[in-house]
Every structure is written in structure tokens, then in C-alpha cells.
Amino acid sequence: MSADEPLVLVIDDEPQLLRFLNAALKSHGYRVLTADTAAEGERLAVSHRPDAILLDLGLPDRDGLEVVANLRAWCEIPILVISARGKEDDKVEALEAGANDYLTKPFGTRELIARIGVALRNRVQPLTISPIIEFGAIRVDLEGRTVTRHGEKIHLTPNEYKLLAAMVRHPGKILTHNQLLKEVWGAANLQQTHYLRVYMNTLRHKLEEDPAQPRHFQTELGVGYRLVE
Amino acid sequence: MSADEPLVLVIDDEPQLLRFLNAALKSHGYRVLTADTAAEGERLAVSHRPDAILLDLGLPDRDGLEVVANLRAWCEIPILVISARGKEDDKVEALEAGANDYLTKPFGTRELIARIGVALRNRVQPLTISPIIEFGAIRVDLEGRTVTRHGEKIHLTPNEYKLLAAMVRHPGKILTHNQLLKEVWGAANLQQTHYLRVYMNTLRHKLEEDPAQPRHFQTELGVGYRLVE
DNA sequence: CCGCATCCTGACGCCGTCTTGACGCGAACG
């Protein structure tokens, strides 16, 4: 799944530096979004909500400090400023405007990666959805990786849990065979729909009141399965 | 007592720099606590819970990175590292150990103040856990690095302790093989799950009543381990 | 240089998990 890797937005107008940053970040497991103007950068920040922003102060179309202020007006995404200017006043202004860090060119890849790591480390998770889902007598704690039924802990094998977690993340929606297979067994096993039947069976036996007449784990014939509450 | 102004703990052994930092911080509205050794600094951090820590890496009694790790074992107070060494490796090590920022001497007052401001700005809720954790007959003192069982001191080797500390920091949660391996043996040994089995074994023998049927150090098959109380 | 503690590594048996196959059932279809 590509969505669990942090997304970094790089705003810089130098093509070389842009390529360099892109490669460095990707090789360290980040997804990267690039923009070569302030306007484009701000637009992407709004639409993609990156986990961190790398901002070069020397942009052609707008002052870098203004970009920081604009971003800070509506979000708290960590901003790491890059600049050729190393004067103390520049740093102070940027940091006070809302930047989280200030790197003076030239800087090393490893330091950059480490500082991005710091920025991501102390971000506050908005926690969009509650990591705990309940339906019927069943409670799934995605964070603690525990499942209880009538308050009693239910032991699930890794595959069973992965399958349950995949369904729990999209309650009410249909999950096709392909989606489930890809999520649990990887894209190489898209044909093995038999796996699904076997594991759905054990899940029902462990979680449903009457496994033969499932209330929550319903099968959509020829399509996939659906979790109903 | 002016308790609403942020409290900064400065750990440094150079009297001049100490005085300088003290004056600079106070003039910007901070309360200041000073220590000239690592041991004293850690003690003050525990007793006063400062809002930020300024740490000079060149301490006489202990390695600065070790101090960072010790503090990070039980708290998330922002740590700004000061060092005369400006090499990239030094910075990366400190930042990865848990430091929030790295300043190379000499640095300007205003930049220092600005960076402290950043650290305080994005501090998360003081998610400090008590440096002392108990479960069953076992007591772990993360600050003193001591472990007792039924009141008797238990000797742990460095790796054993690191593994225990990693688990103690997230009681009840699953710690995956990767997380534990990264924390104890570094990211280079993510494959050596065998290490985990060996050390979990010795930990259980030293701490569990019945090592064959562990109550606290439970294994989550195929995933990792979990510390239950 | 020696001894000790710690760490790494390999071997082995056990047990849970995964895979695979067989079979019954019902619905859809010709």
C-alpha cells in the first residue's frame, strides 16, 4: 500500500536540486510531490495534504516567507525551509514566520533526511477516524491489534486479522475479491479466491453468532464481500 | 512562582556558555534550570519536567547521545542539542537518537531563541509516562536503568535492557519484529528475527514466574510481541 | 595475557498456521 508512506511536498525552482531531493526522499521511503513555483506548491498543499513540506526560499514568483505565512494560515504541516542565505536574520524570520526548521545550502542528504524524520516524529496525528470499530458484539482495535467479542479477546492468525482489518477499514462498502486478495496475500495471488472462502469461513466461526447465517460478513455473489453493522 | 513561563533546562559544563545561555533565555521570558553534568541534568529533568532541554554534547561524565536516549526513554520533552562538532554524521546520530534540533557552535542568540520557540510551538501534549513502570512483581525504572523483581535487583545485559525498555514504552500495544529489531539492533538487522527469540527467551527466564508460559511477554505469532500487565 | 560477560550463530523439535484438495450445496443457465 503506498498510502502509509509519508508524503513530502518539495517546492523548489531549480530542476537539479528538485531531482536530487526527489531521488533522496524516494530512496528513503517517502512519496514525493514536486512544485516549482509558490503558487503551484500552495495548490498542491491544499489538495494533497502532505505530511511535510520542503520549501526553498528563493522562488521566482513569490517571497518564501509569504508562502510560509500562507500555509500557516490554515495548516500546521511541518515546513522545512531551504535557503542559500545563511544569515541569522533570515533564519529567525523564517522560523518565527512558522517554519519548523531551516537548512542552509549546501546541506547533506543524510542531515536532510534526519531532520525530516524529526519533523514527522513530532507531528500530531489528526486521527481522522477512530482506530476502534465496533459492530454487534465485536470490537476491533486497529491500533492495539486486538479483537474482542462480548468483551472476550479473540485470537486471530495474521491472515485472519489482515482480512478483518481490510474489511473494517471500509465498513458497508463492497470489497471485491481482488481488493481483498491484494491486501492480504499480495498482488501475486489475485487468482486464489479459494483463500478468501477458507479464511472468511474461519472469521465467521470466530466472530459471528451463527456462522452459517452471517450477519456482518456478507457475501456478494460473484463480486466479493461486505461488512455490515 | 511564575509557572506560566516556559522552563528550559540547560545542560552544559562550560561556565561561560552556561552564564550566557542563562542570560539570553531569561531576557526572553524563559525560566532557566542549569546542570553541568549529564547525571545532574537527567535528575533535574525528572524532578522538574522542563518544557525544553538544551543539551551540550560535550559533557564530561557521559556521552551526549546516551543522555538523549535516556531522556527519550520516558519523555518527549523537546531536546535541542548544542555541539562544537558540525560533521553531518554527528548531526544525524543526534537527530535519530531523538533530538529535535542540532545547533553547531558558534550560534547566534536570536537563532537559538527562535529554534527554542519552534520546539515549544509544536510540542505535543506532555505525553510523558512515568519513568517507573510496574507490572506483576516487576518494576522497571527507566531513569535509573534498574529492574527489580519481588524487590530484588535483576541484572540485565545491555541488549536485554534495550529490548525490555522498548516494550515497556508501549505497554499493551503490539511491537512488531521490525520495530523491536530497529530499536535494539538498528535498522540494519531487520531480518534477524532470531535475535528477538533468543533475547525474549532470556528476558522471560529472568522476569517471568513461569518462562514457558509467559504472562507479561506474550508473543503475537507472525507479528511481534506484546507486553501485558 | 587471561578470564569473564556478552553477543552471535547454528541446530533441533514442536506447534500453530497456511495451503491444498475433496466434497456438498444451491443458484443460474441452457
Add this chain to the structure above:
DNA sequence: CGTTCGCGTCAAGACGGCGTCAGGATGCGG
């Protein structure tokens, strides 16, 4: 009405993870 297909069910064997132990390498202090 018979066939076919998808699905549920069960069981058995393969597989790999896990715990366990011990020998050897390594590093450190005396």
C-alpha cells in the same frame, strides 16, 4: 432436467515461525 459454476465446509499435510539450548566469537577489564 441436467450441467456448471461459485461458495461454504472440513480435514490433512506441508511449511515456517518459535522456543530452547549450547558452543564459539568477541570485546573488555584486570
